[in-house]
Amino acid sequence: MNRRHLIGGLVAAPLVLRFSQARADGAYVFPLGVASGDPAPDGFVLWTRLAIDPVAPDGLGGMGGPAAVRWEVAADEAFRRIVAAGDVAADRTSAHSVHVEIEGLTPDRPYWYRFTSLGQQSPVGRARTAPAPDADIDRLRLAVASCSNWESGYFSAYGHMADEAPDLTLFLGDYIYEYTRTAAQSANVVRPYGLEEATTLAGYRNRYALHRTDADLQRLHAAAPCLAVWDDHEVHDDYSGVWSKTPGVTPNDFLRRRAAGYQAFYEAMPIRRTRLDARLQMPIHRSVRYGRLAQFFMLDGRQYRSRQACSDGPNGGKGQVITDAACLDRLDPARTFLGFEQERWLYEGLARSDARWNILGQNLVMAGLRFGNGDAETRYWTDTWDGFPVARDRMTEALVTLRPRNPVVLSGDYHSFWTNDVKRVSADPSSQTVATEFVGTSISSSGPPHEALMAQMPENPQIKFFDSRVRGYVSIDVERDRMSTRYRTISDVRDPRATVSTLNSWVVEDGRPGAVAA
Known part of the structure; x- marks a missing residue:
């Protein structure tokens, strides 16, 4: 776990957790779902955005201050074998969106991922690493x-x-x-x-x-x-x-x-x-x-x-x-x-x-x-x-x-x-x-x-x-x-x-x- 998966810009958990929590008032904070993209042989980008009022006039989704977000990547859909995890802060400067660039995974295989914030869990997404550069895939x-x-x-x-x-x-x-x-x-x-x-x-x-x-x-x-x-x-x-x-x-x-x-x-x-x-x-x-x-x-x-x-x-x-x-x-x-x-x-x-x-x-x-x-x-x-x-x-x-x-x-x-x-x-x-x-x-x-x-x-x-x-x-x-x-x-x-x-x-x-x- 935690091998080469943190990139510049991600904040270690203790620092994130000292931030004030964004108020959610019990509303679901993952109404915009999850996504992955830009696959590489050893990883991909994970995305989500926290919101409780997605089209609030100020464009901030009804969120307040920074919120700690936990992300997890697993080798199985049931998350029995978590292979990478970490914490990041979602804040107003990026409309509480989260981008995590994952590294250190195995080429050409599926992975499952999810986020947790403010006591709530996101839907589960399925990503897939690209094959190795010299792989002769069919x-x-x-x-x-x-x-x-x-x-x-x-x-x-x-x-x-x-x-x-x-x-x-x-x-x-x-x-x-x-x-x-x-x-x-x-x-x-x-x-x-x-x-x-x-x-x-x-x-x-x-x-x-x-x-x-x-x-x-x-x-x-x-x-x-x-x-x-x-x-x-x-x-x-x-x-x-x-x-x-x-x-x-x-x-x-x-x-x-x-x-x-x-x-x-x-x-x-x-x-x-x-x-x-x-x-x-x-x-x-x-x-x-x-x-x-x-x-x-x-x-x-x-x-x-x-x-x-x-x-x-x-x-x-x-x-x-x-x-x-x-x-x-x-x-x-x-x-x-x-x-x-x-x-x-x-x-x-x-x-x-x-x-x-x-x-x-x-x-x-x-x-x-x-x-x-x-x-x-x-x-x-x-x-x-x-x-x-x-x-x-x-x-x-x-x-x-x-x-x-x-x-x-x-x-x-x-x-x-x-x-x-x-x-x-x-x-x-x-x-x-x-x-x-x-x-x-x-x-x-x-x-x-x-x-x-x-x-x-x-x-x-x-x-x-x-x-x-x-x-x-x-x-x-x-x-x-x-x-x-x-x-x-x-x-x-x-x-x-x-x-x-x-x-x-x-x-x-x-x-x-x-x-x-x-």
Whole structure:
């Protein structure tokens, strides 16, 4: 016990227990459940957050001063063999959230964990360590989710994901939505947020807290560790780097709002220790290895990128679809989607990787969707990689040059299923296929107009499949010789007991980029 499991920032039990206890008045202090994430061969991150009034206006969950929290990790579900334990303080500075980075465990096996505070015990969660870096494992099951809008429907998809017992869950952005629908839009509200638009730390904290009260989401987090990245709605719709899409909002003003959103994301997610720096940046891109089978590169496609192409005025504002001829800015090689530092980090990682499958988990469609035949009148949705075609070509050229084995891109954001060939030259759909892309539909958010987009498919042969009419998630089995992907759909987003079915299935074979229908 207690071998190499305490990290910097954890406080020894005697010191914690001298702190004044946060008042709970008998209310349950673990209504937001538990979670684990960022697995390594010898451990993972454990998370919980104490609260007795999860959406209290001040964003502090109704808690008072610091509270001592005991955490335990066991080799069995009954906790007869506890292999690591310790104490940490939960306080107001992090909204009484707890992050514990566990080390010293055995690779590639399940563990169970729980927390105790103020005389109460949390639900039990199940985590799993990653395999040793050189382990030759046979299979890895993934569940992939994005875009869960509380107002748009229930999170029954999360419950079905938990039922599939994944080894790892990927959250690819829009875990929350910052806005609340207006009274004129109330006909589309299944369950109201009951909160003002999030612009402050308290507002963002309460969005996460409300989502975490959902039983299906709690069950998924308790079932398996996760890897999570953000997209735009964790801060503000369609923002790009330090620029808001709202005309007149200066980068300095927007940075304060963005910092609040990032801080709340960290407090709510089981990710490894990170913090806002002097520039109000918070690094979250990272690489996670699963033996020789898979290497994950979790990317941040919002924080470091250039301003939206052809934004109006010095401080932002943009049209969502623009013509190529009117916007030479879109083709500027100085523009970046990931930020040049993150680009270098990714290319260096791909060059070193000897994994059989190299999986890029990121927020936005990479393969592209053009509205036209590529001539001067063709339009592009510039919030995606289509707004950064030169940066995308740098990425695809790196895949050709570095030759990582079996690159596969997993994406979210567009509230629809896509199966794509990622082409070497973004402007030429007939060019070499260098990677496969699977885009998952939303957990609950409404999809874009299906028929209008289907009418564009003849001009987009790189898109093998598209459907925006259904909600759900992606289920993937990664094996040595193939990756098998299923698009899972729920029967009715307005039904908390919705059933699940498979829309279709796809296979990528080892050494052959591009998916085929199963």
